[in-house]
Amino acid sequence: MNEQVSGERFVPKGAIAFFVALAVLYAMLWFAMYAELLGRR
Amino acid sequence: MNGTLRLPVEPWARRLVLTEIIVPVVLLVLGIYAGLLQVLFRAGVIQAAEFAGWEYYQALTLHGVVNAVVFTTFFAVAFGNALVPYALGMKLPLRWAWVSGVTMLAGTLMAAWAILAGKASVLYTFYPPLMAHPLFYIGAALLIVGSWIAFFNWIPLYLRWRREHPGEKTPLAVVGMFATFIVWLIATLAVAIEVVVLLIPWSLGWTQEVNVPLARMLFWFFGHPLVYFWLLPAYTMYYTMLPRLAGGKLYSDKVGRLAFMLLILFSIPVGAHHQYTEPVVSSGSKLLHAFLTFAVALPSLMTAFTLAASLEYGARQRGARGLFDWMFKQPFFSTDAWLFSYMIAGLVIFIMGGISGIVNASYSMNLVVHNTSWIPGHFHLTVAGPVLLAFLGMSLHLVSTYAGKELRLKRLAVAVPYLWLVGVFVFSWGMMRGGLHGEPRRSNLGMSYLNPDSPFYHPEWKLYVTVAMIGGIVMTLAMIAYFVVFFATALSRRQREAAAEFPLSEAYHDEPAGALMNLRPWLIAAVVLIAIAYTPMVRDVVRGTFNNAPGYEPHNPAPVNQSEQLEESPSP
Numbered sequence: 001m002n003e004q005v006s007g008e009r010f011v012p013k014g015a016i017a018f019f020v021a022l023a024v025l026y027a028m029l030w031f032a033m034y035a036e037l038l039g040r041r
Numbered sequence: 042m043n044g045t046l047r048l049p050v051e052p053w054a055r056r057l058v059l060t061e062i063i064v065p066v067v068l069l070v071l072g073i074y075a076g077l078l079q080v081l082f083r084a085g086v087i088q089a090a091e092f093a094g095w096e097y098y099q100a101l102t103l104h105g106v107v108n109a110v111v112f113t114t115f116f117a118v119a120f121g122n123a124l125v126p127y128a129l130g131m132k133l134p135l136r137w138a139w140v141s142g143v144t145m146l147a148g149t150l151m152a153a154w155a156i157l158a159g160k161a162s163v164l165y166t167f168y169p170p171l172m173a174h175p176l177f178y179i180g181a182a183l184l185i186v187g188s189w190i191a192f193f194n195w196i197p198l199y200l201r202w203r204r205e206h207p208g209e210k211t212p213l214a215v216v217g218m219f220a221t222f223i224v225w226l227i228a229t230l231a232v233a234i235e236v237v238v239l240l241i242p243w244s245l246g247w248t249q250e251v252n253v254p255l256a257r258m259l260f261w262f263f264g265h266p267l268v269y270f271w272l273l274p275a276y277t278m279y280y281t282m283l284p285r286l287a288g289g290k291l292y293s294d295k296v297g298r299l300a301f302m303l304l305i306l307f308s309i310p311v312g313a314h315h316q317y318t319e320p321v322v323s324s325g326s327k328l329l330h331a332f333l334t335f336a337v338a339l340p341s342l343m344t345a346f347t348l349a350a351s352l353e354y355g356a357r358q359r360g361a362r363g364l365f366d367w368m369f370k371q372p373f374f375s376t377d378a379w380l381f382s383y384m385i386a387g388l389v390i391f392i393m394g395g396i397s398g399i400v401n402a403s404y405s406m407n408l409v410v411h412n413t414s415w416i417p418g419h420f421h422l423t424v425a426g427p428v429l430l431a432f433l434g435m436s437l438h439l440v441s442t443y444a445g446k447e448l449r450l451k452r453l454a455v456a457v458p459y460l461w462l463v464g465v466f467v468f469s470w471g472m473m474r475g476g477l478h479g480e481p482r483r484s485n486l487g488m489s490y491l492n493p494d495s496p497f498y499h500p501e502w503k504l505y506v507t508v509a510m511i512g513g514i515v516m517t518l519a520m521i522a523y524f525v526v527f528f529a530t531a532l533s534r535r536q537r538e539a540a541a542e543f544p545l546s547e548a549y550h551d552e553p554a555g556a557l558m559n560l561r562p563w564l565i566a567a568v569v570l571i572a573i574a575y576t577p578m579v580r581d582v583v584r585g586t587f588n589n590a591p592g593y594e595p596h597n598p599a600p601v602n603q604s605e606q607l608e609e610s611p612s613p
Contacts, residue, residue, distance in 0.1 A: 010357065010549065012292060012350035017364040019346045026396045033400045036477065037409050 047540040050443065054122070054133050055539045057142055058443050061119035062436050064146060065112040066527055068153070072107030073520045075100040080468070080513030083484070084506040085491030097485040098162040098595045105165030106156060109271075109424055111149050114184055116432045117225075117274050118145065118191040121218045123439060124277070125195045127541040128212040129202045134194055141190035148183025151176040162595050164483065166260060167240070169251045172592030172601055175244040178236045185229045192222035210554045213297050214545060217277030220301040221270060223564060224308045227571070228266035235259035243592060249602065250589035254321040254582045261312030262575065269308040269337075271424050275431035276300065279348055279384060285546035286381040287371055289355020294548035296347045298557040300340035305560070306567045307337035310574030317407045321585040326578040327404060333574060334402035341395060348388065354549055376451040380544070383434025386458035390426030390465055397422060397473065412483075414509075415476025418469040425465055425516075430458045433523055438543075440531050445539040449529040453522050461519035468512025475505030 050058075078100045081087045090096060095103075118141065126133040154176060155161035161173035167181075199215060211219075235256050243251045280297040284290050291297065313330035316322050356367035371385065372378045397419040400406055410416060441448045448454060476482070480502045484490070490499040491506055556562070591600035 010354055012353050014353040014361075014364050014367045015292075015346055015349035018349045018368070019342075022345060022392065025392075026399065029396045030399060030403075033403075033406055033409065037406050040409065 045542050045544045047542045048127055048130075050539050050541050051132065051135070053135050053139070054126075055443050057133075057135070057138055058119050058123050058439060061115050061122065061142055061145075062439050062443075063531060064149075065107075065115035066436060066524075068107050068149070069112050069520075070524060072104055072112065073517060075104035076108070077513060077517045079104060080506075080510040081487075083486045083491070084510035085487040085503075086510065088487040088492050090485065090488060096159060096162065097488075098164065099156065099159050101483065102162050102164050103156050106152065108429075109165055109267075110181075111152075111184065113271050113424075113428065113432065114188050115145060115149075116436065117221060117270065118142070118188050119439065120274050120435060121191060121195060121222065123443070123541055124214050124543060125218050126198060127543055128214040128545070129198055131198050131202065134197070137190055137194040141187045141194060143187075144190060145184050145187030148180040148185075148187060151180030151183065153180070155180065166264065168260070169240065169243070169253050169256045170590040170593045170600075171595060172244055173240075175241055178241045178244055182233060182236050182241075185233060188222075189226060189229070192226060195219075195222075210294075210298075210558065212545075213291075213294060213548075214277055214281045214543070216298055216301050216560075217273060217280065219560060220305050221273035221277070223305055223560070223567075224266050224273065225270045227309055227567070228263045228270065231259045231262035232264075235263075246602075250591050252582075252586050253590050254319065254586050257316065257319070258312070258322070258578060258582050261315045262309070263312075265312050265315060265334075266308045268420075268423065269304055271428040272341075273301070273304060274435075275384075275387065275427045276304075276344060278431050278435060279344065279388070281546055282544050283348060283381070283384045283546070284351035284355065285544045286378045286384065287352050287355040288358065288378075289351050289353075289546075290549040291546045292347050292350035292354060292548075293550045293552065295550070295552040295554065295557065296343055298554055300343050300347075302557055302560075302563040303340040303343075304337070305563050306570060307333055307340070309567065310571045311337055311402075313574075313578060314402045314404075314407070317404060318411055321582055322578060323581045326574075326581060329574055329577075331402060331404045333570075335399070338395070338399060338402075345392075345395075351546075351549070374455055376455060379448065379451055379455050380434045380438055382455045383430045383458045384427075386462045387427035387430035390422055390430070390462055393466070393469070394419065394422030394426050410476055412481065413476030414472040414480040414482045414505075417482050418472030418476060418509075421465055421472070422469050430461060433457070437523075437527060437530065440527060442542045443539050444531060445535045445537045446530055446533050447536055448526070449533055450526045454526045457519050457523045457526065460522065461516060464512050464515030464517075464519055466512070468509050468516060471505045471507070471509030471512055475502050475509065478502065478505065480505060 075095070078087070078092060078095060082092070082097050122133055122138055152161070155174040156177065161177035163171040163173045163177070167173060167177070199211070199219065203211070239251050239256050242248045280291060311330050311334040313322055313327045314334045317327055352371060353361070353367040356370040359370055361367040361370040372381050373385065375381065401410060401416070401419060437448060437454060478501060486502070486506060489495050489497045490502060492498060591602055593600055
């Protein structure tokens, strides 16, 4: 293991929050389109 | 770009890379003009079949071929010719590099002549039974062969580097460019078969009919991986340069390598998701390709997280606090790190491009959007988002460093990607909303649905086409600004020695590569997966095609050979 870690260990909490928000946004948009599909039956 | 390694470049290598950048940018002027015409035709501002000598389908073909195929292929080759030798610390072998460039240029000129002469209005998908002039197909084949030669020219460099550096990881930038051209090589084999075996003999009159489903299957074997051929050079920039431009480090080198290997694995066996409505392809094949298309979203989601973590690391070094403060502590408007603006604007656009692509890939949901204006709305958020902006930014960087000139008009250069972002979001909103209301793609709406004098007049779409037109005009303005910066830089006086110079990032986690050290197992796995995904599909197409088709032109309901017979026969 050749990790270049300087000082305090960096944990990307902001990136995790961003990724969760992205997943929620994607789920909302996908289900909105799914509702559009169902509305055309 | 302070502190980056500058390597001197031989004069003929410099001329080659500059030619491979400047020629497609000049052609892009025509491609962008043709794009502007599209929104004007579609919004009903032009209510005619042609404008200033450019016919609708001719302009649409030029727009697609120049912007999506010629510009991107030339750029990928030029970028590789600059980046691969730089990252390996070697010189580019010039003879074959020039053979590649001249072959691509000859092919481009042939295809451009056919399109500009109005003899190849077959759109960038060149679906038969629409038939083009043989020079269009021959030119396309030469463009592809030229790009293969460029790739084959890098392989001896890579092998020599590996011999001289046993046990070391291949530079990530080289892995990215090799992933790009491995995907391209495999994918273009299918379209080469389509063009050489089916379309060229047919357009020369040596065969009278063509197997349309087979041609379309071969096209989409190529057509979707083409998206990754566009995206992979952008991903290479994102992984290897964006963290440095943002003042940080790449969060994980290993994730970058894994993303590239997964894209080699999953990019190709996904073509049937473009053919969900084709009855000749079995539902089993379509479902398998649908699952594989979801699999290919994985490396993009990994990329989204890793880049966010890399940007967050840089921002935290500058004092960012909390969960989201890092997003706003980025050098968005820095004229020193101007290349950052092209990459970040592209990534923001890609957020919407990604989800709309997942909608397209969803088997039954695809029927809501199929063949509507949603589709061009979506792909402008990918190819005209992260891909175009990364390529535009890097073309400015290459013309500046390889010509030994300082970038001119830096403030304008920084404004370009944000203006483009606004334009493409407005454009795509109009196209995608219109698509959900049934607005068709590939149609001169000004002649029909958006013409109040037409019996087909469809006023519900007026809002959406108008919004798309406004977006298209803003995009055109952004491109005019880009051309001003590009040519002001290219035509300015040389200020220093030309040199290769890339802002390559360090990795925060520089892990051992393990199973990602070697491309070969991933390549073998990709070939096996392609065989599994495409063997049943080939069988479907061979068994399910009962009649081949003669050739047609877009404006004539009679086949080309019958039209020629009618023209030659004497009048009664």
